[in-house]
Structures are given as structure tokens and as C-alpha cells.
Amino acid sequence: MTVDLRELSDKACIVGIGQTDYSKASGRSVQTLALQAARAAIADAGLKPHDIDAILPYILGPTADEIASQLGISDLRYSSIIKMGGATFVACLETAALLIHNGVARNVLVFCARNGRSGTRVTGRVNTIPGQSFRRDFESPYGFSVPGQWYAVLARRHMIEFGTTREDAGRFAVAMRKHANLNPAAMMRDVPMTMDDYMNSKPIFEPFHLLDCCLESDGAGAYIVSAAEQAKDMPQKPVFISGVAQAKPTGSDDLFNRPDFFEIGLTKAAPRAFAMAGMKPSDMDGAMIYDCFSYVALLEIEEAGFCARGEVGDFVKDGRIELNGAFPINPHGGLLSEAHIAGINHVIEGVRQLRRQAGARQMRKAARLAVTGWGDLGDGALAVLRS
Amino acid sequence: MASDNAKTQKPLPDRADLDNAAFWAATAEDRLQVKLCAACSRHHWPPRLGCPYCGSDRVAWSAVDPAGEVFSWTVIYRSQTPGFEAEVPYAVVLIALKSAPGVRMVGNLVNCALEGLRAGLPVEAVFTPAADNSVKLVNWQPTERS
Numbered sequence: 185m186t187v188d189l190r191e192l193s194d195k196a197c198i199v200g201i202g203q204t205d206y207s208k209a210s211g212r213s214v215q216t217l218a219l220q221a222a223r224a225a226i227a228d229a230g231l232k233p234h235d236i237d238a239i240l241p242y243i244l245g246p247t248a249d250e251i252a253s254q255l256g257i258s259d260l261r262y263s264s265i266i267k268m269g270g271a272t273f274v275a276c277l278e279t280a281a282l283l284i285h286n287g288v289a290r291n292v293l294v295f296c297a298r299n300g301r302s303g304t305r306v307t308g309r310v311n312t313i314p315g316q317s318f319r320r321d322f323e324s325p326y327g328f329s330v331p332g333q334w335y336a337v338l339a340r341r342h343m344i345e346f347g348t349t350r351e352d353a354g355r356f357a358v359a360m361r362k363h364a365n366l367n368p369a370a371m372m373r374d375v376p377m378t379m380d381d382y383m384n385s386k387p388i389f390e391p392f393h394l395l396d397c398c399l400e401s402d403g404a405g406a407y408i409v410s411a412a413e414q415a416k417d418m419p420q421k422p423v424f425i426s427g428v429a430q431a432k433p434t435g436s437d438d439l440f441n442r443p444d445f446f447e448i449g450l451t452k453a454a455p456r457a458f459a460m461a462g463m464k465p466s467d468m469d470g471a472m473i474y475d476c477f478s479y480v481a482l483l484e485i486e487e488a489g490f491c492a493r494g495e496v497g498d499f500v501k502d503g504r505i506e507l508n509g510a511f512p513i514n515p516h517g518g519l520l521s522e523a524h525i526a527g528i529n530h531v532i533e534g535v536r537q538l539r540r541q542a543g544a545r546q547m548r549k550a551a552r553l554a555v556t557g558w559g560d561l562g563d564g565a566l567a568v569l570r571s
Numbered sequence: 572m573a574s575d576n577a578k579t580q581k582p583l584p585d586r587a588d589l590d591n592a593a594f595w596a597a598t599a600e601d602r603l604q605v606k607l608c609a610a611c612s613r614h615h616w617p618p619r620l621g622c623p624y625c626g627s628d629r630v631a632w633s634a635v636d637p638a639g640e641v642f643s644w645t646v647i648y649r650s651q652t653p654g655f656e657a658e659v660p661y662a663v664v665l666i667a668l669k670s671a672p673g674v675r676m677v678g679n680l681v682n683c684a685l686e687g688l689r690a691g692l693p694v695e696a697v698f699t700p701a702a703d704n705s706v707k708l709v710n711w712q713p714t715e716r717s
Contacts (some may be wrong), residue, residue, distance in 0.1 A: 199662035246680040318617040321584035321591050325701070326679045327647060327655035329582070331599050336645035337665050344643065344690040379684050387660075438617050440665055440675045 269559020315437030340416025365516025427461025449564025581654030637696030
């Protein structure tokens with residue numbers, strides 16, 4: 185028996201969002217960061233902490249138990265870790281919608297808190313990635329041990345097969361920086377960046393140069409999901425979860441031996457999410473694309489269906505993805521230039537845009553947005569959100 | 572767990588891993604093995620205990636011709652692996668094996684200038700002893716100098 189996911193469409197809404205400041209050194213514990221973001225999201229939703237009856241934490245950081253205890257939640261009915269790496273916070277929208285639609289929970293708190301710059305940096309986080317024995321025996325001995333290095337091999341192949349260029353990735357990175365310069369919360373708000381800066385940045389894992397790589401950040405974000413029926417009486421304009429799906433790529437414990445080399449979770453998740461919403465990629469007013477590296481965002485744009493595979497170089501030309509372009513991407517500046525809060529900041533930005541609370545970076549038209557996630561060895565999720 | 576080597580600090584494979592030990596026994600004799608499924612006759616990599624294509628548990632190590640071509644690569648200028656700091660820039664190559672379609676293996680490019688890297692470059696395996704001689708790793712060099 186399969187469930188008709190259309191039935192789940194628009195049944196749950198994001199009703200609250202919260203975040204801390206994003207920085208290189210928060211000076212606070214991850215517990216403090218998590219509680220600040222969670223309290224902000226709960227208040228934004230017009231709820232009290234005891235209204236929260238389910239918590240979905242990140243695989244790294246404070247647990248549901250710790251946060252419930254410190255928020256005075258005495259009856260936590262449900263908690264679980266959705267293990268999708270950077271796709272977690274889009275995938276959690278699916279879990280939250282299922283919990284609510286099935287009556288398991290009424291108000292679901294989802295959060296991420298990290299001292300990702302001053303505390304545990306990327307080399308300390310890779311041990312949650314699947315296929316650890318493969319990494320240990322067949323990759324690390326060759327000096328190949330962090331995600332950016334792995335993804336660089338995907339990017340190089342994309343350049344070989346489709347003629348994708350550094351300038352294509354540069355257009356994405358420069359757009360992210362322009363957006364961040366309009367975002368008072370962005371770590372790079374005061375740091376402009378030109379295409380020359382991009383082209384001249386030093387190589388890190390070629391073809392990735394420094395300015396292809398995301399920030400490492402301290403900070404936290406949180407959101408609350410409640411039933412659509414309840415959301416209409418809550419203080420903020422509800423943001424409907426019209427479609428959402430998560431998927432693992434074929435062979436999700438290894439990046440390099442898929443029969444289709446460019447298949448990622450999004451390849452499968454995106455059509456399911458759009459079908460659930462009854463919409464097409466071309467119905468979107470813009471997108472929040474998980475941009476751990478500029479080239480990874482390019483791969484996602486294709487696999488999410490916004491253009492055909494191999495055509496992303498043309499897609500990002502002529503300012504199309506910039507705030508005033510035909511298809512704005514990441515008006516907050518993304519992981520590249522706002523902060524790396526594991527993509528929960530992409531969900532938060534989607535909500536802000538749909539509520540029209542994004543200030544100087546508000547998209548002219550933002551009624552339907554897609555949010556993507558990319559995790560580990562290409563795990564993927566996509567949500568279609570609407571106001 | 573990476574076993575640190577006193578000479579280089581480079582991580583080494585866990586030769587005691589019950590599932591992968593046979594691979595290192597073969598490289599010690601300059602032989603390359605991947606997994607082959609007796610049910611669907613397909614090779615696969617990395618080595619699993621069941622076939623990723625058909626799900627059969629009839630998978631076993633099988634010797635393959637240690638030759639292939641460069642499918643993709645990265646040149647690492649900032650290593651985040653212990654012991655590799657002094658070796659940058661170095662190339663990590665993804666090699667498509669000729670005799671085992673669909674198998675792509677990671678290794679280092681050796682005996683070749685970085686400028687010589689290109690897609691389709693024919694390569695052969697070089698069985699390289701680790702600094703402590705405990706194991707032979709599989710690296711790749713051009714079969715014809717171009």
C-alpha cells in the first residue's frame with residue numbers, strides 16, 4: 185500500500201522561525217545557542233514552550249532531551265534524528281508534516297546549533313558520514329578525507345562532460361555575496377566580492393578555490409511546524425508545506441560508483457516533492473539551494489529540475505539568479521556568504537521571503553519557493569513552500 | 572580508525588578489517604581485486620557483502636586487470652589529512668577500470684606531472700608500499716607518456 189502524498193500537501197505550515205547571530209566565535213555553548221534559537225522560534229509562533237510536543241534535533245549538537253528539559257517541556261511525545269546531513273532540515277519538514285497530519289504531535293520544533301567555526305570544524309564532523317570503512321581504507325590513505333575534496337571530483341567530471349567553467353561557479357558565488365551584502369545577519373554583510381576576487385582566490389581542492397567554499401560558522405536556527413488548521417489563528421502569516429520529499433542516491437554510502445555519475449538524492453526527491461505540490465519547477469518564483477560549495481549548488485539546480493543536466497552554465501548567466509533576476513536564489517547569501525547553519529538557514533530564509541519580512545533583500549515576487557538540501561554523499565531533499 | 576604511522580602520520584587502511592583484509596593480501600602480491608557477483612556477473616566497488624545491483628549475497632573477490640583511465644580528479648592544495656601537509660599540491664584521481672565496467676577507484680596520481688592530467692588518460696596501477704611497509708596502497712601512473 186502506498187500513501188497518496190497529495191493528501192499531505194498543505195496540511196502543515198511553518199509557523200515560527202528563530203535564529204541567533206552568526207559569527208566566527210559565538211562565545212556561547214551550543215546549548216545556549218540552541219535554546220536562544222528555539223525560544224525565538226516558539227515566541228515567533230505565539231506559542232509557549234510547553235506547547236511543543238515533538239523535537240527533531242540535528243545529528244550533531246544538543247539532543248531533544250536536553251532541549252526539552254531546559255524548555256520545561258514535560259511531555260515530549262516524539263523525537264528522532266533524521267540522518268540526511270545537510271538535507272536534514274528540508275527532510276524534517278516531511279517528518280514534521282507526517283507527525284502532525286497523523287495526530288502524533290501538534291507543534292514540532294526543529295533546530296540546529298553549532299560552533300562550527302570556533303568549535304568542531306568540518307574534519308571533526310565527517311565521522312557521521314556513511315561508509316566509514318570505505319573512507320578509512322580506500323580514500324583517506326590517499327590524502328582524500330573531507331567532503332569538499334570528494335565533491336571537487338564530481339565538479340571536475342561535470343566540467344569534462346558539459347564544459348562547465350569556473351566562471352559559471354563564480355557567477356553563483358558572486359551572486360551569493362551580493363545578496364549577503366544586503367543581509368544584516370550575514371557574516372559577509374560588509375565584505376564585497378567581485379568576479380576578479382573570485383577568479384584570483386587561491387586553489388583549495390581544485391577546481392574548488394577558496395571562494396567556492398562555504399563559511400564555517402557559529403550560530404543556531406530553529407523553526408516550528410504546526411497544523412494548517414491551527415496556523416490560521418497564529419500570529420504570523422503561515423507558510424504552507426505544499427510538497428516535500430527526501431531521497432538517497434543509489435549507493436548512498438559511496439559517491440563515485442553510481443551507474444549515473446551525477447545522480448543525487450534530489451534527482452529522485454525533486455519530482456516527488458513537485459508532484460505532491462501539484463506544481464512544476466517552472467512554477468517557482470525562486471529557490472533556496474544548499475550551497476556548501478558553489479559547484480554543488482550548480483549540480484543541485486540541474487537535478488532539482490530548474491534546467492536540464494549540463495545546462496546550468498547558461499542558467500546562471502546574465503544575473504538570472506540574482507535578487508532582481510528572473511529566478512533569485514538564496515537572497516540571504518546562502519552557506520557561502522550568510523552562514524553555514526547546515527541549511528536550516530535556507531528554510532528560515534524561505535519563510536522570511538514568503539512572509540515578505542526580508543527587508544532590503546525581499547524578492548519582488550515570492551509566493552512559491554523551493555528549498556533544497558544536500559547531505560553527506562549526495563543525500564537530497566526538496567520542499568515546495570507557499571504563502 | 573586511522574592507524575597512525577610513526578614515520579608519516581598518514582592514515583593507513585585497517586588491514587584487520589574482516590571484510591576488506593583480502594584486498595590488502597592481494598595488493599601485497601601486486602594484484603588488484605574487486606568484488607564480483609556470481610548472480611548477475613557484475614563487478615562492484617567499493618567492496619560490499621551483497622551486490623548493490625541485484626542484492627545477491629553471492630559476491631566474492633575477483634582479480635581484475637589493474638588498468639584503466641582517468642575519469643575525474645581533484646588537485647589538493649590544502650590537505651586536511653594528517654601527513655599530507657608537505658605533499659601539496661597532489662592529485663587524487665578517480666580511475667575507471669577497463670576490465671570491470673562501472674568500477675571507479677580512488678588513488679594518487681604518480682610518475683606524472685599535474686599538467687599531464689586529462690580525462691581518458693590511460694593508467695595502470697602502481698602498488699606502493701606505505702612508509703612503514705605494512706601494506707601496499709594502489710596508486711596510478713600513465714601507461715604511455717604523453
